[in-house]
Amino acid sequence: GDSVTQMEGPVTLSEEAFLTINCTYTATGYPSLFWYVQYPGEGLQLLLKATKADDKGSNKGFEATYRKETTSFHLEKGSVQVSDSAVYFCALRSGGYQKVTFGIGTKLQVIP
């Protein structure tokens, strides 16, 4: 079945540091890939998505590129801020299915 693997963390970075959260997946067909974010005390929000190979999703300075050859969708940001502290979930949705399959979530803490 479908699965998503990501580092659990926590990841602690200083403000303005470079962020990478690795995400790899296993899926049938051609999935769409997503990054969701959960800020403290809030629900899940879609951060970015990519629906086909080589697509780059981007939002709020975050980027991720759909790499079919390596089955990866790593999240990056060039300069993190304290306000980026949250839990980040990599996820996928396979063709023909409606459910979203999530990774375990990576907690990011950014310190001033």
Added chain:
Amino acid sequence: EAGVTQFPSHSVIEKGQTVTLRCDPISGHDNLYWYRRVMGKEIKFLLHFVKESKQDESGMPNNRFLAERTGGTYSTLKVQPAELEDSGVYFCASSQDALAFVGETQYFGPGTRLLVL
């Protein structure tokens, strides 16, 4: 436009009791999903409604869980009787089209934190 709302935000109950969670999707969204995150684990799919019909309930853990969506609007998820392992955060999500394409966004609610003692 109002987002997905869930009630209650928190619930603490004793083992053996019954709890009912409610989800109000975004108005006009045909698809409604329930997910659950047990502490330290992945967010797992529970079930999917298209309007008032259960499209996929393959993720429901056992028959102590009952989901309904009367009239195709809000949904309830009842746990009866609750067990310790049911503790976790229950998320509801909705999306617009009945024939949703694979890249369509699901909009999530804030979740209900359930603790069974």
